Every structure is written in structure tokens, then in C-alpha cells.
Amino acid sequence: DIQMTQSPSSLSASVGDRVTITCRASQDIKSYLNWYKHEVGKPPKLLIYSASSLHTGVPSRFTGSGHGTEFSLTINGLQADDFATYYCQQSHSPSLPTFGGGTRVDI
């Protein structure tokens, strides 16, 4: 199994801040990495696929980068509705997708 480790597990930030979340894979997954946002009471939403491709309708303040085993999600200019939990997910193995443990972004 490919293990995904996110850090930090939680962080506190203010509106307007730049926030970076990292995700590490236990083996080389090339660029097969997705990012999701999950707000309480709402369905999770795809933000970034294939490490750096912005999903349709996602604001450009979200950027993804990385390759191999190290990845990051950056939010430039945190907005009020960005306070949520963010998950990375490896898409290298269709037979066993795995998620990171999540990063909760609080005010």
C-alpha cells in the first residue's frame, strides 16, 4: 500500500494569509496526486488533480505542485470559505487509492 502523510494535521490562519500544506507519499507516485477540500456538512470537492491541474471552477488562489514523493497545496490569500479540511489522495494505484490524514485549516 502507498501511505500518504500530510502535514501539518491542523493550522490556524487569518483571512489574506498564504497557507501551504504538504503531502508525502511512501513511494514514487510521479504526478498522480489529487487534492480535495471538505467543509463540514458539505460534500468534499476536487481542487487539484494530477498534482498541479486546477479543477474546473476552482479559484486560481489554489495551486498544487510536486512530483515523486513530495507535494504541496498552497492557498494564496486565504478567504473566509477556505476554512475547511484538506486531503491529498494518491491516484497512482486505481486498485487501492489512499488518502492523507487531512489538514484542518482554522481561523
Place this chain on the structure above:
Amino acid sequence: QLVLQESGPGLVKPSETLSVTCSVSGDSVMSSIYFWGWMRQPPGKGLEWIASLYIQGGTHESPAVRGRLTISKDASKNEVSLRLTSVTAADTATYFCVGGIGSYAAPPFWIDTWGLGTLVTVS
């Protein structure tokens, strides 16, 4: 726009069978674009993939539930279903129906659409 809505029993007794269904609107469950799947989130924990079902009928199942799980789709009702037998308290979770983009055998893939989820408690 694809919309997914789960429905489930709410409460299931240990050792019994959990059944949840997902009503799909905005596309057909026989679509050649999407694969269908189920994720779950135990209370206070993160997301866990449990199964995927592809247009050709192929499935992938998590080792955590393999042997207890059936994922299927009903074209006449435009629904995707999950059946999990011999449940324990460890199966208590919010179950999410998902529609994804990708193929059975090779990367990449991603989850394009999620349902709101349905909480199932085993007790």
C-alpha cells in the same frame, strides 16, 4: 451537472448487513465517462476509499472490506448500491457515493463528484 444522493438505514445491528444506495442524476450510471465508487469517513477520522465500479463491470475493493462488500449499479433506477455484510462497530461511518474520472487499470484518476454522505451507525 452530476448530482449524487445517498440513502441509508441510519442504524444497523452488529453482524447484520448494511445497504446504502446512491441516486444519480445528471448522467447515466452506464456512462462511459465516470466510474462509480464509495468512500467512508468514520466519526472524527479521515477519508477512506472502499470500492470502485467501472463501466465494463470491473471492480476494485479495499482489503479492509474485501469479501464482505458488493458494489453494483442498476441502470433502470440509475442507482449505485453498496452492500456490506457482517458489520461491526468499525464500519460506523459516513458513506459517500462518488463519481470519478479514470480507468480500471492505470493512473491517473480523480473523484469529480461526491454526494453529501449518509451516516450509518453499527450498534
